[in-house]
Amino acid sequence: MYRIGELAKQFDVNTDTLRYYEKEGLLVPSSVASNGYRMYSSADAKTLGVILRAKAIGFSLSDIKTLLSIEVDKANKECLDVKLVVDDKLDQVNAKIDELQTFQRSLKRLSDACCGGHESAQDCTILQALESESFTILSECHHD
């Protein structure tokens, strides 16, 4: 059994984070001592490990909650249930990457077009592009 500070130190998180996870129903300490202190079992510690690993690969706390609820009722769940969560997140991540790559292309085009020297910004191609109403086309142009 660990007190909150011990568990927090072990996993290098803030004690407030653990209280927050409890409030969110992700990690409820398996018992409470007579002095009111939260007491975490090694199963709790294992669960925290799962939470942090899931976070590290991009799951939101809400996703993780779903995953943990499947975990506790494994016997009555199917692989499909688990895979759906993962594939859903994968779709979100892919969509976000696509969006950022669109940003990236536009920014790179702006950057490459600009001399970046000590010349006056009066004629800066970047500012001109941002002022130009036809610039939006750039971010949607797919025939590079």
Add this chain to the structure above:
Amino acid sequence: MYRIGELAKQFDVNTDTLRYYEKEGLLVPSSVASNGYRMYSSADAKTLGVILRAKAIGFSLSDIKTLLSIEVDKANKECLDVKLVVDDKLDQVNAKIDELQTFQRSLKRLSDACCGGHESAQDCTILQALESESFTILSECHHD
């Protein structure tokens, strides 16, 4: 001169958004009518265009504020000043893409390893991976 609702309709934004941009110092209407109505000039409209285009390519409102402050003092600024903002944002976008691609690889590996069928989740490879302390290595493993 446009009233706030006219400008909002023209650019398909909420009037509250325009008031918010004003509060943030991004777009201050060039005059206020005697009845207290905000009056936007066509220069203001052009600035709004710049703001929305900059937003569309991934700049935050704070970035845009910097860009606009350069814009109004173009004569005393250099191309370098502008390019630094763009390159800085490009670095941030690239970093975010890298992070998401790490997520993507981990998620894809999880997904691919799981049958996704109607089998019991008891032996699901995804759940096993999340429970395994050595799993973190996967997200950092570069020798595919």
Add this chain to the structure above:
DNA sequence: CTTGACCTTAGAGTTTACTCCAAGGTTTAT
């Protein structure tokens, strides 16, 4: 017996970019 390190709760603050609401004033049309 007091100091310091620990723990408790409830609640507020952070960030970003809005969005909504209430209560009221203005303008235009019928």
Add this chain to the structure above:
DNA sequence: ATAAACCTTGGAGTAAACTCTAAGGTCAAG
């Protein structure tokens, strides 16, 4: 005259995942 469609202000609410503060209780060491 009155309704509809505008506009004003100030302030609260939203999402996500914490982080911090205040005021106080607990515990071990010196």
